[in-house]
Amino acid sequence: MNKARAGSVDTFELTCLLWKRKATVQKRRDAFNTAREGIYEQRLRMGKAIFEDLQQHDHDIFIWITPRYNLINASPFGHQGVLFEPAIEHNGTEEQKTKWLSLARSGKILGTYCQTELGHGSFIRDLETTATFDGVTDEFVIDSPTASSAKFWPAGLGFSITHAVVMAQLIVGDKSLGPHLFIVQIRSLQDGTPRVGVKMGDIGYNEKDNGYAAFEHVRIPRTYMLMGHSTLKCDGTCTADYNRAKLSYSVMLLVRSKMPAIFAVQLAQAVTIATRYSVVREQGLGPDNSLDTETSVMSYKSQHFRTLTLVAKSYAMFFAGQDCKAQYVDLKARQNRGDHSTLASVHALCAGLKAYVTSEAADGAGEARKLCGGHGFMSISGLPDLIGVTAGGCTLEGENHVMWQQLGRYLLKQVDAIQAGQDADEQVRYLAPEGPSIPCSATDRRFLDTSVQLSIYRHRAQRLVSKAHWLVHSSRKPKSEAWNEHMMLIISASRAHIEYVVLQSFNAIINSPPAPFSPTLETVLERVRSFFALPTIINPRSTDALHFIESNTWGEAYLNTSQLDTIRFLVNELLEQLLPEAIALTDAWDFRMRAYANIMRWVEQMPINRGSVEGSWGRWVGPILNKEDRAKL
């Protein structure tokens, strides 16, 4: 399959576009090499290696993403940098920040973040853990009053960490003042045993020590409440910043703003494995048994199509993820100046993009495994691990269907604003009505134009958001029932908006790249963009593809059968053009995986194959075999 190796792209140029700077690419490579042994041996060793690497070399490359490109929560100490420290940074006083951040950053304590409870997820108002103020001793008493109030899921809570930022209902006297954050030491720093009053352990979630903790009269000093936005004095008087609720979003937003790029990289990993397998693996005699010898599976159109759609999707989602991070950084800078005006739009974007990217990454990793046949089921392929990790992304940090609805609520409110003659946020101004809907008029190669692709995505999003808005607002049912009745449509509308946003991001990176790049790379990236835009319409597995076709015009489709066939023809053409680039497009991520050439050697060295079989044989297998009559054989 030489075609798949004979591309025009300079891989290193593309790598530098992905990771932004040559220096970062080099540092990432060095760090990966240094830590390799530790990473392979086990996650705990990896966590320690990462921590020490950050300390010794004073960098932050692995705060969010491990050297194996997992979200950092794959390390037992992973929540320290992404949740524990930011929670203190965002919610502590200057004095608290000075104290706790220096302890955490120097490794004198190891922290995690405890919000979710066994019975309560995204709806934090119902959290049950309490922090009751005891004015006599100037302390809080932390309690888990019920089984469903046990803190559940935090990475590292099982065995590894010493402190936690715990969200609990603040109780002063007989008043509940709502959820606040408290720093609670939960383990001995000497030997790691749980502190008296803390019942805790591992919850059996994959291989990591995600854990649970239940508190029984655990006392902490009053000063361990994070008081950046509300203060509790020793006499029990409490004052709260007017913006406390708004600001309390920010840590959650920080994590969500990072997730799209990270999960795009995880999909890229899975598809890199699948691409290499597809090029190397030979199977069958070609379509309709037309060849004399077995052929690379990449030469089968279905394998070729499925692999490259995933490649294109990983690029599209990564670029959108970079934009999302930039929007969060901008929001944070504004908020530091007291300007919260973009909070709603960034919150909605992060929610929708998080839902989109994690769903696509999870589905894509599963598809990548199927592309590798039985070999994708062996742990050495790396795919079973990636599948678990990406599936988790759909649920953690905000369940995706809840996220879609958060975006949906924002979109419908923006339509309200537009109809009231107010200014809509920039990213949704396209929702303003443009006159009657008319079918798409593009033909032939015009479907390769950015402007045509964008207009198709825009039409779908505009139509769905308007329809959802109209149905919810014109319903005679109470608004909540109308919302529930049309929830599937609201989710579809949100998704259509996000796919439009993603295509815009891809377009933007080509029009205004972070650094100038060669015309060759530009041509390839335009093809990759088209290969994101067009297959999403006609891919048999695309979610909500029907809505690309529907129109408000009676009987007439927005895209008719003939136009769809044109798109299919162009997709086939792009497949041929991109085949030679497949290896470069995946190598550019710079994963530096070793080839999976020696499965047999790996299999032979597994401990289970070097041990004795006598145990299981004697106990389970032997007794089935009837000892008489063996001589006959």
Place this chain on the structure above:
Amino acid sequence: MNKARAGSVDTFELTCLLWKRKATVQKRRDAFNTAREGIYEQRLRMGKAIFEDLQQHDHDIFIWITPRYNLINASPFGHQGVLFEPAIEHNGTEEQKTKWLSLARSGKILGTYCQTELGHGSFIRDLETTATFDGVTDEFVIDSPTASSAKFWPAGLGFSITHAVVMAQLIVGDKSLGPHLFIVQIRSLQDGTPRVGVKMGDIGYNEKDNGYAAFEHVRIPRTYMLMGHSTLKCDGTCTADYNRAKLSYSVMLLVRSKMPAIFAVQLAQAVTIATRYSVVREQGLGPDNSLDTETSVMSYKSQHFRTLTLVAKSYAMFFAGQDCKAQYVDLKARQNRGDHSTLASVHALCAGLKAYVTSEAADGAGEARKLCGGHGFMSISGLPDLIGVTAGGCTLEGENHVMWQQLGRYLLKQVDAIQAGQDADEQVRYLAPEGPSIPCSATDRRFLDTSVQLSIYRHRAQRLVSKAHWLVHSSRKPKSEAWNEHMMLIISASRAHIEYVVLQSFNAIINSPPAPFSPTLETVLERVRSFFALPTIINPRSTDALHFIESNTWGEAYLNTSQLDTIRFLVNELLEQLLPEAIALTDAWDFRMRAYANIMRWVEQMPINRGSVEGSWGRWVGPILNKEDRAKL
């Protein structure tokens, strides 16, 4: 959420419809109870318990499906009943059957089936293992000449079984006579150690001992070749039955004919877990925060829609799976009379239905996990295991994209026959042209009629198969290139045919049930059928839904936006009608799972939580913590 519990269905009546006879339901319950402890402890113990149960109680309930409703290959001895014994039954002489089947069935040997090699899958002509006839000693010498020729994947090969039916190229003198089957003892019956010349072990595939084996000059008597269809005499003369190739399909077909029903049951398991979770779990304040207290997640439209579409799909696929098994049984009876006339149609049906059901089951199990939030990731939920098992189904016993093409090849050949004026097989007679395509004219409640639903599915399949046939045949490219170019369409056409077949099966079970059932159950089953047929058209996640809409009529859709909205309205109505039946529809599978009420108790008893943390703490966590300055805290 009392609505979800207040249904009209008599669960036991429905259970008996699913499992056919009251006696089977009772036996299954008894066996499950008897074996429960063994099943929970580990698969090996389960394998032994199943084997002994079969022997002691003389039944065959668990030949194909374990008491936990897994395909039997989840047991280390699972290939014995489904592959080892059938291979001998289908390919051995009467004398060989008498000898080997009695040894296997009495547990004096334990067998598996070795066909696939590390480098070679479905294309058996390229298998590399050789069986060279040695006329001097009247023996075969079995060899694995290359690394890629190691036998790979068989269940039980790792540690558990003693004998294997091995597929190898028969070499006599300097002639290769193609793949034949040989019985090879691979382990000592005394202590389970591998026989000299056999290098073998576990391949690290999930938790089972799927294994590999490489042979170096392993000798077996000439009489160990299975000679039912071809004979090798001691002088080296070989005679082969004219139908050898056709008959050699039959074991593979046997397995494929069983898979659809089994994987439908596995999806039913996953959705049963998700349904119970959805009814019990409370979260959030309702749509648009309209309620005062948290509410059952089933009351959210997206959860409700997703859960019930999986319920309906598991029923539809199970009924189609039962039909598929019946067609195989009919084929086998014909073949025993020398009539191979239905081989092609049964082969195509098994291939397509296997691909359809395993894909839908794998996607559905993943969706079920997402429906359970974080809890779906805990092993106690049962879902991680089901996800692995169903994903495997897409690859094993014929990779699904290969399967789709096998069906596609059959469908295109049948169109050739129709165009040549010959009789097509019964299941594809609908492909004969009916005149010009006109858009669907149904409105309102007519979409609930079986005949309208069938006509929509039929139109889509007919259009796609005709289009694929026309494009492949009218292309100027060589046929193999034309096939490859249109492979995505061919797969879509095959899928559309299978979805039509599945809907027909569902219709048939209502029209001619195996036993008469109550009008109440009939009404519910009709709604379930509609809830399979209609959501498949408008579900955002439906594969290939675009093709329901496309027509050959310029500009005009087969189903227009207004008709699609009618379908969406009816789907919402069905959702309300089926909500009270959700528990009964899943209870009827009779899985008898225990409720997952006490996650905390389970978590606390896990060995990892009862052991000491000192090991990892001292080695990994402690060293990060800087011992100085602790007094400060």
